[in-house]
Amino acid sequence: MSDQGKTPEDAKAEAHSGSEFGRTTRRRFLSRLGMASLLASAGPVLGERSRDEAAAIPETKEAMAALEGAIPVTLRVNGKKYDLQIDPRTTLLDCLREHLHLTGSKKGCDHGQCGACTVHVNGRRMNSCLCLAAMYQGDEITTIEGVGQPGNLHPIQEAFVAHDAYQCGYCTCGQIMSAVALLTEPVGPEDADVKELMSGNICRCGAYQNIVAAIQSVRQSARPEKAG
Amino acid sequence: MKTFELTRADDPGQAIAVAAKANTAQQGADIRFIAGGTNLVDYMKLNVETPRKLVDVNHLPFDKIENLPDGGLKIGAVVRNSDLAYHPIVRKNYAVLSEALLSGASAQLRNMATTAGNLLQRTRCMYFRDTAMPCNKREPGSGCAAITGVNRSLAILGTSEHCIASNPSDMNVAMAALEATIHIGGPKGERSVAIGDFHLLPGNTPNRETVLEPGDLITHVTLPPSSPGNRSLYLKLRDRASFEFALASAAVVVTMDGGKITRARVALGGVGTKPWRSPEAEGELTGQSATQAVFQKAAEAALRDAKPQSQNGFKVELAKRCLMHALKLVTQTA
Numbered sequence: 001m002s003d004q005g006k007t008p009e010d011a012k013a014e015a016h017s018g019s020e021f022g023r024t025t026r027r028r029f030l031s032r033l034g035m036a037s038l039l040a041s042a043g044p045v046l047g048e049r050s051r052d053e054a055a056a057i058p059e060t061k062e063a064m065a066a067l068e069g070a071i072p073v074t075l076r077v078n079g080k081k082y083d084l085q086i087d088p089r090t091t092l093l094d095c096l097r098e099h100l101h102l103t104g105s106k107k108g109c110d111h112g113q114c115g116a117c118t119v120h121v122n123g124r125r126m127n128s129c130l131c132l133a134a135m136y137q138g139d140e141i142t143t144i145e146g147v148g149q150p151g152n153l154h155p156i157q158e159a160f161v162a163h164d165a166y167q168c169g170y171c172t173c174g175q176i177m178s179a180v181a182l183l184t185e186p187v188g189p190e191d192a193d194v195k196e197l198m199s200g201n202i203c204r205c206g207a208y209q210n211i212v213a214a215i216q217s218v219r220q221s222a223r224p225e226k227a228g
Numbered sequence: 229m230k231t232f233e234l235t236r237a238d239d240p241g242q243a244i245a246v247a248a249k250a251n252t253a254q255q256g257a258d259i260r261f262i263a264g265g266t267n268l269v270d271y272m273k274l275n276v277e278t279p280r281k282l283v284d285v286n287h288l289p290f291d292k293i294e295n296l297p298d299g300g301l302k303i304g305a306v307v308r309n310s311d312l313a314y315h316p317i318v319r320k321n322y323a324v325l326s327e328a329l330l331s332g333a334s335a336q337l338r339n340m341a342t343t344a345g346n347l348l349q350r351t352r353c354m355y356f357r358d359t360a361m362p363c364n365k366r367e368p369g370s371g372c373a374a375i376t377g378v379n380r381s382l383a384i385l386g387t388s389e390h391c392i393a394s395n396p397s398d399m400n401v402a403m404a405a406l407e408a409t410i411h412i413g414g415p416k417g418e419r420s421v422a423i424g425d426f427h428l429l430p431g432n433t434p435n436r437e438t439v440l441e442p443g444d445l446i447t448h449v450t451l452p453p454s455s456p457g458n459r460s461l462y463l464k465l466r467d468r469a470s471f472e473f474a475l476a477s478a479a480v481v482v483t484m485d486g487g488k489i490t491r492a493r494v495a496l497g498g499v500g501t502k503p504w505r506s507p508e509a510e511g512e513l514t515g516q517s518a519t520q521a522v523f524q525k526a527a528e529a530a531l532r533d534a535k536p537q538s539q540n541g542f543k544v545e546l547a548k549r550c551l552m553h554a555l556k557l558v559t560q561t562a
Contacts, residue, residue, distance in 0.1 A: 199470035200334020
């Protein structure tokens with residue numbers, strides 16, 4: 001049998017590598033896939049260049065070129081300080097996702113129309129896709145990662161679970177960030193008031209009814225609110 | 229997005245000196261002030277705006293709402309739309325402004341957008357937003373694709389053969405009815421402009437949207453005192469219940485004496501190339517009883533010069549009914 005001759009250590013190593021594979025995130029998998037397709041499509045382009053030109057664009061040099069015009073920016077996100085070098089065009093959303101790898105904030109429309117990118121700046125909800133990251137130095141930025149974690153959820157997060165306030169989940173982080181901020185805003189008591197103040201968060205699956213129910217359940221219960 | 233240099237202004241003089249070197253006035257200029265960024269960053273992503281330099285004015289001392297000795301209100305240029313809308317004095321004395329602000333955009337955008345930024349908000353005309361299309365506002369002389377194209381949401385008042393883009397702001401409509409004054413610092417010193425004179429009609433230079441000159445920086449807006457007994461209201465009609473631009477809107481400010489309207493200020497939104505104050509409607513209302521017949525006359529007067537396009541003829545009737553309903557509601561409670 002093929003397993004014969006395997007030491008217990010081998011089996012352990014296999015199991016370990018298996019679990020490593022299991023831990024590969026969707027994001028990591030997709031970015032590897034993206035890299036592979038980029039290399040595949042770059043092939044013919046490189047083939048047309050002279051050998052000298054091709055040799056002149058090693059990976060490190062490209063990385064250097066990408067940094068050209070980058071400016072130093074210090075951001076405070078979820079209580080943690082980050083010193084970064086970023087292109088001034090970088091939006092807060094792209095900075096969070098691509099530089100800090102806080103991928104909870106989502107890119108939907110990228111034009112302030114869908115709310116998937118909602119974060120808190122000094123406790124107020126904003127569309128991070130329309131913020132230039134370099135303009136938010138010195139501000140306290142909170143993302144979904146800073147609102148609650150498994151085992152220590154924010155009441156709004158718990159309510160979203162309890163009320164099934166999502167389907168595909170893509171808009172959910174933005175919905176939750178909006179809802180957490182809404183708790184501290186002047187909002188009337190009715191469902192219609194909540195709907196009005198949540199209109200900047202679009203849900204493609206149409207989970208609106210349950211989203212409103214989740215938010216109202218938290219507002220109506222006397223539970224103390226966590227700072228968002 | 230085209231790359232740019234980002235600088236931060238720590239005092240107004242510095243901001244003005246930097247922007248005075250711009251090739252043109254604020255909108256479309258190569259040097260742009262940036263505050264909330266809700267309109268500008270959107271247009272930079274579309275390459276409609278391609279500034280080479282941005283001056284961050286968020287840290288200038290223009291973030292306060294203050295009472296004026298004459299009983300009026302001073303609103304700093306970078307006061308956020310949400311802070312202005314929820315301010316107790318605004319809610320009490322200038323309800324039309326609070327309602328207009330809260331009917332605009334979303335809660336997130338209102339937390340970012342500023343008073344001055346809202347005054348300078350650019351049109352949502354889809355041809356202006358699309359750099360592949362001709363647009364006299366974006367690219368003077370290239371033509372207007374909207375006149376023969378999709379123009380359902382565009383203007384019917386103040387248009388020209390070169391541009392029919394509607395002013396998208398709700399706040400501006402309320403400001404027009406409240407007769408706000410815009411205070412500007414510039415390379416030649418300070419000046420103030422009545423809101424009615426601030427926005428320009430498109431004429432044959434639709435690329436020029438306001439009287440601002442290169443380097444001009446809006447510092448604050450003042451509102452005249454609200455006389456006791458004033459009632460005001462903003463009514464907005466749109467395709468969706470929320471988070472949508474107006475097809476037609478009306479800002480009305482009235483003073484009543486018994487059943488009689490002694491003073492009226494009327495402005496329309498969604499239908500004009502600029503926030504559309506209507507002295508014609510005001511003339512029909514002043515000294516008259518608050519009746520449907522009077523409201524009808526005012527509405528007819530306000531829309532008398534309307535020039536509908538191929539798809540927005542409905543706006544003439546919609547704007548009339550919007551104004552009539554707003555007048556009915558505001559005089560009922562007066």
